[in-house]
Amino acid sequence: MSSVNEGNSPNRARGYKRRRDSASPSYFDQLNGQAGPSTLQNGNSKTNSIKESDNKRHDTEPSDAWDSRDDDDNYTPYVPLSKRRANLLSSIHQKSTVKSVKLKTAAEEEAEKEAQKKAEEEAEEVRREKARKERTLLQEAQEVKKRQAEQAALKSERDIEAEKEAEILAQLERQQRKLASDAELAKGVQYTESLQTTWRPPHYIRSRLEAENVAIREQNHILVEGDAIPPPITHFADMKIPAPILKYLKIKGINDPTPIQIQGIPTAFAGRDMIGIAFTGSGKTLAFTLPAVMAALEMEARLPFQKGEGPVALMLCPSRELARQTYEGCVAICDALKEKGEYPEIRPMLCMGGVSLSEMGDVLNKGVHLAIATPGRLMDLLEKRKLNLENCKYLCFDEADRMIDMGFEEDVRTIMSFFKHQRQTLLFSATMPRKIQDFAQSSLIDPILVNVGRAGAANLDVIQEVEYVKQEAKMVYLLECLQKTPPPVIIFSDNKNEVDAQEERDYAIKSFKSGKKDVMVASGVGSKGLDFNEVQHVIIYTMPKEIEDYVHQIGRTGRSGKTGIATTFVNSGVQEQTLLDLKYLLMEAKQRVPEFLNAIEDPMAKYQDQGGVGKACPICGGLGHSVTNCPKLAETQRRQVAGHSREGAGGY
Ligand SMILES: Nc1ncnc2c1ncn2[C@@H]1O[C@H](COP(=O)(O)OP(=O)(O)OP(=O)(O)O)[C@@H](O)[C@H]1O
Secondary structure, three states: OHHHHHHHOHHHHHHHHHHHHHOOHHHHHHHHHHHHHHHOOOOHHHHHHHHHHHHHHHHHOOHHHOHHHOOOOOOOOOOOHHHHHHHHHHHHHHHHHHHHHHHOOHHHHHHHHHHHHHHHHHHHHHHHHHHHHHHHHHHHHHHHHHHHHHHHHHHHHHHHHHHHHHHHHHHHHHHOOOOOOHHHHHHOOOOOOOOOOOOOOOHHHHOOOHHHHHHHHHHOOEEEEOOOOOOOOOOHHHHOOOHHHHHHHHHOOOOOOOHHHHHHHHHHHOOOOEEEEEOOOOOHHHHHHHHHHHHHHHHHHHOOOOOOOOOOEEEEOOOHHHHHHHHHHHHHHHHHHHOOOOOOOOOEEEEOOOOOHHHHHHHHHHOOOEEEEOHHHHHHHHHOOOOOEOOOOEEEEOOHHHHHOOOOHHHHHHHHOOEOOOOEEEEEEOOOOHHHHHHHHHHOOOOEEEEEOOOOOOOOOEEEEEEEOOHHHHHHHHHHHOOOOOOOEEEEOOOHHHOOOHHHHHHHHHHHHHOOOOEEEEOOHHHOOOOOOOOOEEEEOOOOOOHHHHHHHHOOOOOOOOOEEEEEEEOOOOOHHHHHHHHHHHHHOOOOOOHHHHOOOOOOHHHHHHOOOOOOOOOOOOOOOOHHHOHHHHHHHHHHHHOOOOOOOOOO
16 A cells, blocks of 8 residues: 555656666566565556556656656556565565475475464464353353342342331331320320439448449349449348348248349339349249338338328239239238238238129228239229229339230220329330330330340240140140159140130139149140249140240249240141241250251341341240231231230230
């Protein structure tokens, strides 16, 4: 191409013609012939035609007439001498090369072919390697993309789940109103400070450094939340409890306070609102009955109670059996107190269905200090003005989650409306889920949360054994199971035909408590909070749907620091959801997880490392599901729809 341009330059063209005139024709013709194909890229034919016209022009026209005939057809490009020489040399060299190639031996040719083949193969390999690398990179990129897409999907799935949970919780929040009387709510009465009491910890405990208090709590696995938390006290003698009560505790084998008592009793003595959570059989009852007795004692010492007055303290229980048991505990303490006549008489009263007014009459005539009640009967007495809460300043909910659970709230609020003054409110349970804690906290005044172990966790003193037993084999296996330990044994079954009728319950419980009977068959409903003497073995014949119920049922053994066994029968009739809750509960308590439970896959496990599951359900405390598929919530809603919200609460 460059030589065509050179040829288009008039001066060069002119110079070329002049040189041609003077140069040897044979030599230049030769040069020109070589230069054509290598410089004009239009091909040989064009090169040839240029050569022909060039010759013609050279013969017929004067050298100075070139300008007027400078058309493309006749134009011959100029090739510089140096190039023409080089072209000539190259041509000569090519010819000699051809000669030498011809001289090569067949062997050499073979070797050359071989080398060429090898080179081609190597090139092919390089090409393949490159392709492989490119493919791998491509695949990698695709995998990364896929992973990202999966994560994004997972995230959005989790977000959707979280949104659903938030919506359900918000809805529940809207349904719940504060634990305050309607009058207080209507007047907007809000107490801002805790009740003041005269109780103070001994000086040497008050002068402890806060770091020492923290260390004591840590040693006893006590978690606390709240402001100005009273110090933990590790000896009953340091709690300023009257000597007759200390003596009584010793006789009962109660020498040192349990963790919930170490922190709970000083908190209650100090007049603070409180939520107490500790595992089954850990002594929660004493943590709230002792302060109730002390509050009554203080009031009575100031001004003795008369007919129609009282109670100072009200303890609400979700079942008759539990109310009776709590009442008996209070009676024992009060009896111990009055024994030597050093302290005034403190009178407890049991208010529940099945106890007649005439039975209560004696206490009512003298003035009541402590009322231990089920909500239904208490409302009845309050409405009939047989009892009033004008002087009541201590309110405790035992198994509080059950009491505040949806459906029971209205009764509680009705009872609250009979209070005339601020009171100290305490809530206790082994299984109080987060939702109830939050609700309660919002209703209490500057509350303190005392937590020993996770709410809803099983008592670690219970050895939990879970067996797969087909429905038809249950009875035979039950008889075998009864041989596992000496009595007493409790068998839990939810089937109403398998347990004693309601009217026989009192008798059954009394006979079992007194040791007259070795085995008691109970429904899950009445189990909460009941304290029987050293039950060796709990057999759960029918696995309850709600894991909270399971925790309470196995909790009838392994109490007060003793070890017990719980054997649970499960089979394909048990919902997978419940089995998952059970699996996680066993894992948490470091119990053996049977293979069939291990094999159950958790659809929520993918969220586990992201904090989705592993957290307890805020409605029931179960570890194997979220709010969106909480069996307790489903059951509560079913009951609400059916209008049977009170069903199953033995106390109503
Ligand atoms: N400090 C103590 N030392 C030894 N035994 C105790 C102590 N306090 C209470 N107990 C006994 O422990 C048993 C269980 O106590 P309690 O019934 O109060 O447990 P709980 O925590 O209320 O259990 P649940 O959650 O099942 O209702 C009772 O027999 C009680 O007398």
